[in-house]
Amino acid sequence: MSKFEYAPAPESRAVVDIASSYGLFINGEFTDGAGGAMKTVNPATEEVLADVAVADEADVDRAVAAARRAQEKVWGPMPGAERAKYLFRIARLLAERAREFAVLETLDNGKPIRESRDVDVPTAAAHFFYYAGWADKLGYAGYGADPRPHGVAAQVIPWNFPLLMLAWKIAPALATGNTVVLKPAETTPLTALLFADLLRQAELPPGVVNIITGAGPTGSALVRHAGVDKVAFTGSTAVGRLIAKQIAGTRKHATLELGGKAANIVFEDAAIDQAIEGIVNGIYFNQGQVCCAGSRLLVQESVAEEVTERLKRRLSTLRVGDPMDKNTDVGAINSAAQLERITALTQVGEDEGATRWTSDCPLPETGYWFAPTVFTNVSSAHRIAREEIFGPVLSVLTFRTPAEAIAKANNIPYGLSAGIWTEKGSRILAMADAMRAGVVWANTFNRFDPTSPFGGYQESGYGREGGRHGLASYLVEGGAR
Amino acid sequence: MAVTTTHPATRSASQVNTDASAVVGSAQLSNTALRTFLHGLPGTDAVGLEGRAAQLGSRSIKTTAKAWGLDTIISMIDLTTLEGADTPGKVRSLVAKALTPQPGDPSCPRPAAVCVYGDLVPVAKEAIGAAPVAVAAVATGFPAGRAGKAARLADTGDAVEAGADEIDMVIDRGAFLAGDYRKVYDDIVAVREICQSRTTPAHLKVILETGELATYDNVRRASWLAMLAGADFIKTSTGKVSPAATLPVTVLMLEAVRDFLAATGVQIGVKPAGGIRSAKDALKYLVAVNEVAGEAWLDPEFFRFGASSLLNDVLLQRIKLSTGHYSGSDYVTID
Numbered sequence: 001m002s003k004f005e006y007a008p009a010p011e012s013r014a015v016v017d018i019a020s021s022y023g024l025f026i027n028g029e030f031t032d033g034a035g036g037a038m039k040t041v042n043p044a045t046e047e048v049l050a051d052v053a054v055a056d057e058a059d060v061d062r063a064v065a066a067a068r069r070a071q072e073k074v075w076g077p078m079p080g081a082e083r084a085k086y087l088f089r090i091a092r093l094l095a096e097r098a099r100e101f102a103v104l105e106t107l108d109n110g111k112p113i114r115e116s117r118d119v120d121v122p123t124a125a126a127h128f129f130y131y132a133g134w135a136d137k138l139g140y141a142g143y144g145a146d147p148r149p150h151g152v153a154a155q156v157i158p159w160n161f162p163l164l165m166l167a168w169k170i171a172p173a174l175a176t177g178n179t180v181v182l183k184p185a186e187t188t189p190l191t192a193l194l195f196a197d198l199l200r201q202a203e204l205p206p207g208v209v210n211i212i213t214g215a216g217p218t219g220s221a222l223v224r225h226a227g228v229d230k231v232a233f234t235g236s237t238a239v240g241r242l243i244a245k246q247i248a249g250t251r252k253h254a255t256l257e258l259g260g261k262a263a264n265i266v267f268e269d270a271a272i273d274q275a276i277e278g279i280v281n282g283i284y285f286n287q288g289q290v291c292c293a294g295s296r297l298l299v300q301e302s303v304a305e306e307v308t309e310r311l312k313r314r315l316s317t318l319r320v321g322d323p324m325d326k327n328t329d330v331g332a333i334n335s336a337a338q339l340e341r342i343t344a345l346t347q348v349g350e351d352e353g354a355t356r357w358t359s360d361c362p363l364p365e366t367g368y369w370f371a372p373t374v375f376t377n378v379s380s381a382h383r384i385a386r387e388e389i390f391g392p393v394l395s396v397l398t399f400r401t402p403a404e405a406i407a408k409a410n411n412i413p414y415g416l417s418a419g420i421w422t423e424k425g426s427r428i429l430a431m432a433d434a435m436r437a438g439v440v441w442a443n444t445f446n447r448f449d450p451t452s453p454f455g456g457y458q459e460s461g462y463g464r465e466g467g468r469h470g471l472a473s474y475l476v477e478g479g480a481r
Numbered sequence: 482m483a484v485t486t487t488h489p490a491t492r493s494a495s496q497v498n499t500d501a502s503a504v505v506g507s508a509q510l511s512n513t514a515l516r517t518f519l520h521g522l523p524g525t526d527a528v529g530l531e532g533r534a535a536q537l538g539s540r541s542i543k544t545t546a547k548a549w550g551l552d553t554i555i556s557m558i559d560l561t562t563l564e565g566a567d568t569p570g571k572v573r574s575l576v577a578k579a580l581t582p583q584p585g586d587p588s589c590p591r592p593a594a595v596c597v598y599g600d601l602v603p604v605a606k607e608a609i610g611a612a613p614v615a616v617a618a619v620a621t622g623f624p625a626g627r628a629g630k631a632a633r634l635a636d637t638g639d640a641v642e643a644g645a646d647e648i649d650m651v652i653d654r655g656a657f658l659a660g661d662y663r664k665v666y667d668d669i670v671a672v673r674e675i676c677q678s679r680t681t682p683a684h685l686k687v688i689l690e691t692g693e694l695a696t697y698d699n700v701r702r703a704s705w706l707a708m709l710a711g712a713d714f715i716k717t718s719t720g721k722v723s724p725a726a727t728l729p730v731t732v733l734m735l736e737a738v739r740d741f742l743a744a745t746g747v748q749i750g751v752k753p754a755g756g757i758r759s760a761k762d763a764l765k766y767l768v769a770v771n772e773v774a775g776e777a778w779l780d781p782e783f784f785r786f787g788a789s790s791l792l793n794d795v796l797l798q799r800i801k802l803s804t805g806h807y808s809g810s811d812y813v814t815i816d
Contacts, residue, residue: 003779004549004771009541114539273736274529317772326541423524443526 009326021051025196027066028206043110044332044367055212063210064227067152070207071179080136087132094125108190110332124167130450131171147475149177151229158235159185160289176474186215255463259388260416263409264294270421282445288392292417333368342391349384406434415457501709515662525697534729538765558592569604576608593781599640618645624719626651647684669710686714692722704737714750725755735773754787760798
C-alpha cells in the first residue's frame with residue numbers, strides 16, 4: 001500500500017431525482033412514445049437507471065410538426081432581443097442547477113465527476129451565454145443585414161458529451177431563430193431529459209425545443225423527415241456517411257462533426273513536463289472517448305524515449321475507478337459495445353507487432369473498464385495508427401524533421417484536430433499552417449470555448465460549430481430567402 | 482497509517498557530493514559550461530504548469546487520508562521565527578511548542594525543526610536538549626544575502642559552530658539574474674564546505690527566493706544549480722518577499738528533484754516556505770509531492786514546510802477530526 005492513500009470522496013447522488021421512466025418531450029409536454037421503451041444503464045455499475053421511451057415515425061412526425069408550428073408562429077417572428085432573454089435564462093438555470101446536471105451526467109455516461117463538474121456543465125452553460133449574446137446582433141455578424149433561419153433543425157448527438165453536445169447544437173439554433181427536434185444518444189438520454197425539465201422552468205414557448213429518444217431508427221426517421229430544413233449531427237463517420245446519403249438531393253442543409261485521429265506533435269524543445277500533461281489530457285480525458293482526442297502521439301526521435309518513459313510514470317498516477325469519486329481521473333467506458341470495440345482494436349495493435357504497455361491500476365469488477373494503454377513502435381501502416389479507437393489508447397510514432405511530422409500528421413483520412421508542442425513560436429505558426437485539421441492547439445490540448453469554431457476536414461465532417469462560424473450553419477446563405 | 486518521525490539530527494550524514502562536472506558534461510565548470518547546461522534544461526510553460534498545480538489542488542482529501550496528511554504535515558514543519566525582534570524568551574516558547582504541539586495528546590507528532598536566526602541557535606539547542614527536534618538556522622546574510630562573501634561565510638560558521646543541525650542559506654539573486662552562475666555555484670560550495678566541517682555535518686538548504694527569480698525557467702535553472710553545488714534541500718523563499726511559496730513553483734521544484742534523482746541517483750529535498758498558513762493549503766502541497774515527485778519524498782527528510790502559523794491550523798483540524806467539531810483558536814497555544 002502506498003503511503004498516501006486518498007480515502008474515497010464520493011459525490012452525493014441525492015441532488016438528482018431519477019424517474020423510473022421517461023417519455024418524449026414534444027410541444028412542451030412529456031408524452032408517451034409509440035415505439036416501446038429502452039433502458040439506460042450506469043456504465044460504472046451496470047445498474048439500470050431508467051426506462052426511456054422510443055419514438056417511432058409517428059412520434060417524429062408530431063415532434064417536427066410542433067417545431068414547425070413554433071417556428072412559424074412564435075420563435076421565428078420573435079425579435080432577437082426577446083430570444084436572447086430565453087437563452088440567458090436557460091444559461092443561468094443551467095449554472096444554478098450545475099451540480100444536479102453533473103451528477104446525472106456522470107451516472108448515465110460514466111465520466112468522472114471531476115470532468116462533468118469542471119468541464120461539461122460549465123462549458124454547456126457558457127455556450128448558452130455566448131449565443132444569447134449573438135441573438136440580437138445577427139445583422140452585424142457578417143451574414144447580411146437580415147439573415148434568416150433555416151426553420152426546423154433536426155439534431156442528433158453522441159454519447160461522449162451528452163449535455164455539452166446538446167448545448168453546442170441547441171444554443172446557436174435557437175439564437176438564430178430555428179426551432180429544434182433533438183435526439184440524444186440511446187445510452188445517454190438522461191441529461192437531455194432533465195434539460196427538458198429546465199426548459200419548462202425557463203418557460204420556453206412549447207415546441208421550440210423537442211427532445212425525442214430512441215436508437216438509430218429514430219435518428220434516421222428524424223433526419224429523413226420531409227419537414228426538416230437543417231440536419232446537425234455529431235457522431236461516427238460511418239453514420240455521418242449514411243446521413244449524407246439520406247439527405248443527398250434534398251434541400252436540407254447539414255453540418256456533420258465526425259471522427260478523428262488527431263496528431264499530437266511533440267518537438268524536442270517542448271516544455272516536457274507540460275507536454276506530458278497535454279498528452280494525458282489529449283487522450284485520457286473522458287476515457288479517450290473524444291472525437292478530437294490526440295490519439296496519435298508524434299514525438300521527435302531525440303526525445304522519444306524520455307517522453308514515453310515520463311508518460312508511463314505519469315499514467316501510473318492516474319486514478320481509474322468510481323466516476324462519482326471526486327478524486328477519479330479516468331472513469332468507465334460508456335457501453336459494453338464500446339468496450340468490446342476498444343478491446344478488439346488493441347488486440348489488432350498487438351497482432352500487428354506494436355508494443356503494448358498498460359497501466360497496472362486496479363479496475364472495478366462490475367461495469368465497463370479499460371486501463372490507460374500506450375502502444376509504442378507503432379508505424380503509420382498499423383491499423384491502430386489509422387482507425388479511431390475512441391478509448392484510452394495512445395499510439396506513439398516518431399519523426400526526425402518538421403517536414404516528416406507534417407507528412408505523417410496529415411497522412412490520414414481524418415482532419416479534426418492537431419496539437420503542437422514546442423517552445424519556438426515561429427514553429428508553432430508554421431506547423432499550424434501546415435496542419436490539415438479544423439482545430440490546432442499549441443502547447444495545450446482539448447480546450448473548448450464557445451467563442452472558438454470547431455469542425456473538421458475530409459472524413460471528419462463538414463461545417464463549423466462554435467463562435468461566429470457556428471451561427472452560419474443555422475442561417476440561410478446570402479442572408480435572405 | 483502512523484507517521485514515523487526520524488530524528489533529523491541523527492540522519493545519515495550528508496549525501497555524497499554530486500559530480501557536477503559529469504552532470505554538466507564539461508571538465509571545467511566555467512560560467513559558459515554552466516549556462517549551456519542550465520539553458521538546455523526543458524523549458525516550462527507557465528499556463529500548463531499553473532493548470533497542473535490547480536488540478537493537483539482540487540483533490541478531495543478526507544477522513545483517514547486527511548488524518549494521515551495532517552500528522553505528516555506536522556512532522557514536516559520547520560517551526561519558524563525570523564524577526565528582528567526575536568528574543569531568547571520567544572525562541573524558548575517556540576521550542577516548547579515544538580516539543581509539545583498539542584498538550585494533552587501525546588500521539589501528536591512533533592515538527593521536524595525549529596528555524597531561527599543564527600545568534601539564537603545556542604538558546605534553541607539548550608531548550609531542546611536531547612529531544613528529537615532539529616535546529617535550523619538561517620545564515621549567509623539572510624534574507625537579502627548581499628553582505629560580502631567573508632561576512633556571509635562567517636555568519637554560516639557561527640551558526641554551524643553554535644550547533645545548528647541545518648543551515649538555510651540564501652543565494653545571491655543579483656548574480657543569478659546577471660547570469661553569473663559560477664559565482665552562485667561557488668558560494669553554495671563554500672557554504673557547504675563549512676557545513677561539512679563538523680563530525681556531524683549540518684544539512685544545507687538553499688533558498689532560491691523564487692519570488693525574485695521572475696520566470697519559471699529561472700526557478701528550474703536555480704534549482705539545478707543548487708543541486709549541482711551540493712544542496713541537501715532546495716527551498717522556495719525567505720518568507721520576506723512576496724510572492725513566497727506557491728503551488729506551481731513547488732510543483733516545478735518537485736519535478737526538478739525528481740529529474741535530478743533520475744540523472745544522478747541523489748535524492749534532494751524540497752521546502753516551500755512562507756505563505757502556507759492553512760492545513761487545506763498544506764494538504765495540496767502533500768498531494769503535489771505524492772503525484773509529482775513520488776512517495777519517496779513523503780518524508781520529513783525530503784520535504785518540509787517553512788511556516789509559523791501553519792501548525793495551529795493543522796492542530797485545529799486535527800482536533801476537529803478526533804472530536805467531530807471545530808474548537809476555537811483558544812484551544813491551541815499561540816506560541
